[in-house]
Amino acid sequence: MxxxxxxxxxxxxxxxxxxxxxxxxxxxxxxxxxxxDWKPPIEVDAKSANRVKMFRPAIERANAEVLKIILSGMPHLIGLERAIDVIPGMKSDMLLHAGPPITWDRMCGPMRGAMIGALLYERKAETVEDAQRLAASGAIKFSPCHEHASVGPMAGIISPSMPVFVLKNEAHGNFAYCTLNEGLGKVLRYGAYGEPVIQKLRWMEGTLYPVLKKAVAKLGKIDLKNIIAQALHMGDEVHNRNRAATSIFYRTIAPAIVTTCDVPAVAAEVLEFVNHNDHFFLNLSMPASKVTLDAARGVKNSSVLVVMARNGTDFGIQLSGTSDEWFTGPADVPDALFFPGYTRADANPDIGDSAITETNGLGGFAIAAAPAIVQFVGGNSDDAIRYTRQMYEVTAGENNTYQIPYLNFRGTPTGIDAIKVVEKNILPFIDTGVAHKEPGVGQIGAGVLSAPAEPFRKAFAGLARRLTKK
Amino acid sequence: MNVAGQIRKGAYFDSVTLMRVGTEITALPGVIDAAVVMGTKSNRAILNSSGLLSAKFDNASDTDLLVAVKGETETATQSALAAVDGLLKKAINTITTGGESRPSSLAGALNLIPGANLALISIAGRYAGDEAMRALENGLHVMLFSDNVPLEKEIALKKFAQRRGLLVMGPDCGTAIINGVPLAFANVVNRGNIGIVAAAGTGLQEVSCIISNAGAGISQAIGTGGRDVKQEVGGIMFLEGLKALAKDEQTRVILLVSKPPHKDVLRRIEKLAKTIRKPIVTSFVGASTQEDRPSTLEEAALIAVALSQGKPRDEVASRLVARDKEILRTAKREAGKRKRNQKYVRGLFSGGTFCAEAQVLFKTLLTGVYSNAPVGNTKQLRDSLVSQKHSVIDLGEDEFTVGRPHPMIDYSLRNRRILVEAADPETAVILLDVVLGYGAHPDPAAELSGVVRQASRKVSVVCSVTGTNHDPQNRGRVEAALRKAGAIVTPSNAAACNLAGQIIRYRERK
Known part of the structure; x- marks a missing residue:
């Protein structure tokens, strides 16, 4: 007293x-x-707020359970396959895309460009015009990667013949899939669909895929959690910087490629491709996050996010406790440093499934580990540290494996709690690449942004409706 | 002319910071008007009325920051808009230390300052109640500066706090001094053995300053917010505060300050007071006068001082009688300077308690007193902007403060009004209060001197300065500057009101 x-x-x-x-x-x-540093909370209706208040102990219990599942995840690369052969629900007339569901008429430029490119690559259309007509006709089904245990960076297109990494969560038995990273420049994921883009995709399918497949098969499996943990100690946050992780992956895979590839020149070609692409590991850090978070789906009453994704038009999230429901709002344009010749006016709104890394305690949440990319947050490393520190306010806990050296090896903030986001009005911080708004131009910069409030406001109400005693 | 606006989604700054930045932007070359405000409905209405509303603000939410600039040319407007970020950053940097992150929630702050025992809350009223409850749940005492906290919320907070042995000062508690630390709008006063419980903010500032200036000191000064002594709240915290002072070893004399409490509450206070063996002095400004009760804040404060020094309370009365003779002499002299048709007092107050005290004192001195915040038999002004006969205006009332800082911080509105009143041929006296201390304007003398100089050529300007020489503004310096500008400066609001009234009485006798 x-x-x-x-x-x-x-x-x-x-x-x-x-x-x-x-x-x-x-x-x-x-x-x-x-x-x-007080901010007004994101406004939610009184009824939802009261329900959340009433159920708080149950929510906390559920969130603790979700956090446990996330922290115990063991993402491993176990092989490579063709999308149509392994991705659940994948069909020959289907194209998967980043972010929440979207129709052709609402797709942004880069997303449309990537769809055109994918149809050309799949030989479903001969010309760009044919591809556009086909895409608009309704004969092609568009579906979010996230609804098929998959993720894709930027436009995030997965077409049936594309080779994909196959990941397994050894702790929980679930799988996840992601395409192979094409490198920088004019690439499909930024909406480019010219002949060189398609040629590169065919090379990836015909050369890169079989070589990597054999090499991974020889290794059996590759522990991705371990590589990510090391990379964080080496200046990556594995969203916008993957140089260290790519290097570790290269060291892991190179001997297996050399021993399994019959033609030395081809082995060299593949190794050169991986070596020259600092973002090669992005297409592994993303499915590693996906396979970790998917295991935590469907825990009743949990307000922890299992998805945060953008399609270039909408920003969508899913919570563990709200089943497969998407909560969406308009995507914002990132604050970015632009490549010479481009400005904010050229930028497309935020796009890609890569925010799955933030959802898993990486990317913007781990930016304090990546001093080399702090120019994207204003050039000041204090800012980067502040962003990571602030994210601890909205997560269910801290990571037991991924650590920030500068913060005395404190675990990264992990398990975004939508209720904390709403009540504190601290929106998840994402660092990301920026696409040109016109299809085919490609990446024009990189930068940072906070998630929009709208999806969280809706998710709060959505969870409130589903809260249950048991 | 060129108007442009910007929305910063999700950016949040406190209102004082924004007003400061808005003022700085307006001062930029070529800028006619500017505003930086959160996107609330009422703020948008203010932008609309000042011609600063752009269509793009229609979709703004409460949590978006709106920047609006009206410039003489497009270049001026655009360069002003470009300056906003820098000014906001500067405003924030002055209070941020190094790269250290600031917590954005109570929970985060509790990690940084283990053993925290008081939350000082000044966020918008509709959020403040919840934040206060969170603080109480964490075992913190609360000072709730915010106004517009719903009554039910206040009652819930105070009942909860009472059960947990915690203090809730406010809502709408402008000032308090706990353990010698001035909180919110408080003055730097001596520590001593007089404990205060007050349901009137400027009243508390007045008595604590008079006590300190008289050489005594304050043990604790607890504010409760004005609504505490109303029937609905029932004086919960007024009574808890009184109990705590009764038990406090540092406190030898207790001073209670309030506008008149509800009769049920008054009965409870009196009943509790009977059980306390320390001397208790009460000043319920505007209550029907009783023989044993001091008639002004000043008298109450001086009685408390006398008692705290072991002197009899009658000593104060005789000292004030002598002082009042001095006032009469001054009044006579001033009255002689005024023309025949100059016959009215115009009181322009920044402190609500002072405005009420003026009305109480004028009751016996003047007839035909009007106010925008009438107490007793004062009449309601038809239009708060237009004085009638003797008028006393509380410029801290909501009608004047929506969308602009309190008149203790921003002198511009009152300064304009001073000149209007001085230009009225029927005005004989302009009566002012000046409140110093933390939170108040850093240099009121500079703000007031010009208009006082102008006004005192035509009318008598009478004012009191509430503060101490240890306040950041320094009372002695402010008083000297005001005297130099032509004002008559009195040691208390009561003395100022008395002088103003007496000047009129002399005019009427002529």
């Missing part, structure tokens, strides 16, 4: 929430105090 007289007898220690001028007065009086 406290009392007012106890207060009179102690040193005053003040938490100042609001006008910062009052903090100044406290400093002048040499009173110990902390200023809270």
């Amino acid at each position: 406290t009392s007012i007289n106890q207060l009179f007898g102690s040193d005053l220690k003040v938490i100042n929430i609001g006008l910062s001028a009052f903090k100044q007065a406290l400093d002048d009086a040499h009173a110990m105090s902390v200023q809270v």
Whole structure:
């Protein structure tokens, strides 16, 4: 039992929430105090807020369970296959894409460009015009990668014949899939569909795929969690910087490629391709996050995110406790550093499934581990550290494997809690590449942004509706 | 002319910071007007009325930051918009130390400052109640500066706190001094053995300053917010505060300050007071006068000082009688300077308690007193912007403060009004309060001197300065500057009101 007289007898220690001028007065009086950087909460309806309040203990229990599943995930690369052969629900007339569901008429430029490219690559259309007509005709089914245990960067297109990495969560037995990274420049994932783009995709299918497949088969499996943990100690956050992780992967796979590939020139070609693409590992860090988070789906009452993804038009999230429902809102344009010749006016709104890394405690959540890319957050490493620190306020916990050296090897903030996001109005921080808004131009910069509030507001209400006693 | 606006989604700054930045932008070359506000409905209405609303603000939400600039040319407008980020950053940097992250929630702050025992909350009222409850749940005492907290919420907070042995000062509690630390709008006063419980903010500032200036000091000064002594809240925290002071070893004399409490609450206070063996002085501004009760804040404060020094309370009365003779002499002199048709007092107050005290004192001195915040038999002004006969205006009322800083911070509105009143041929006296201390304007003398100089050529300008020489503004310096500008500066609001009233009485006798 406290009392007012106890207060009179102690040193005053003040938490100042609001006008910062009052903090100044406290400093002048040499009173110990902390200023809270308060923001108004994201507005939600009173009924939802009350339900969430009522169920809070159940929600916390569910979130603890979800966090346990996420932290115990063991993502391994176990092989490579053709999309149509392994991806659940994949059909020959289907194209998978990044982000929440979207129809042709609402697709942004890069997404449409990538769809055209995929149809050309699949030989379903001869010309760009044919491809456009076909895409608009309704004869092609568009479906989100995330609904097929898959993820794709930027436009995130997976077409039936594309080779994909196959990942297994050894702890929980589930699988995830992702295409192979094409490198930078004019590439399909940024909506480019010219002849060189298609040629490269065919080379990947005809050369890269079989060589890697044999090499991975020889190794049996590759522990991706271990590579990611190491990469974080080497300056990657495995979303916008994958140089260290790609290097470790290269060291892991190279001997197996050399021993399994019959033609030395081909082995060299494949190794050169991986070596020259700093983002090669992105297409492994993403499915590694996906396979980790998918195991945590469907825990009743949990407000922890299992998906955060964008299709270039909408930003969508899914919670563990709200089944397969998408909660969406308009995607924003990132604040970015642009390549010479481009400006913000050229930029497409945020796009790609790569925010799955943030959902898994990596990417923007681990940016304090990646000082080399802090210019994307204003050039100030203090900012990067502040972003990571702030994310601890909205996560269910901290990672037991992925750590930030600068923060005394503290685990990265992991398991985004939609309720904390809403109540504190601290939106998840994402660092990402930026696509040109016109199809076919490609990447024009890289930068950072906060997730929009709208999906979280809707998810809060969606979870409130589903909260249940059992 | 060129108007342009920008929305910063999700950016949030406190209102004082925004007003400061807005003022800085307006001062930029070629800028006619500018505003930086959160996108609430009321803020958008303000932008609309000042011609700063752009169509793109229609979809803004409460949590978006709106930047609007009206410039003479497009270049001026655009360069002003470009300056906003830098100014906001600067405003924030002055209070951020190094690269250290600031917590964005109470929970985060508790990690940084283990053993925190008080939350000072000044966020918008509709959020403040929940934040206060979170603080109480974590065992913190609360000072709730915010206004517009719903009454039910206040009651819930105070009942909860009472069960847990915690203090809730406010909502709408402007000032308090706990363990010698000034909180929110408070003055730097001596520590001592007089404990105060107050349901009137400027009242608390006035008595604590008078006590300190008289050489005594404050043990604790607890604010409760004005609604605490109303029937609905029932004086929960007023009574808890009184109990705590009764038990507090540092406190030898207790001073209670409030506008008149509800009669049920008053009965509870009186009943509790009977069980306390320390001397208790009460000043319920506007209550029907009783023989044993001091009539002004000043008298109450001085009685508390006398008692705290072991002197009899009568000593104060005789000292004030002598002082009042001095006031009469000054009044006579001033009255002699005024023309025949100059016959009215115009009181322009930044402190609500002072406005109320003025009305109480004028009751016996003047007839035909009007106010926008009438107490007793004062009449309601038809239009708060237009004085009638003797008028006393509380410029801190909501009608004047929506969308602009309090008149203790921003003198512009009152300064304009001073000149309007001075230009009225029927005005004889302009009566002012000046409140110093943390939170108040850093240099009120600079703000006021010009208009006082102008006004005092035509009318008598009478004012009191609430503050101490240890305040950041320094009371002595402010008083000297005001005297130099032509004002008559009195040691208390009561003395100022008395002087203003007496000047009129002399005019009427002529």
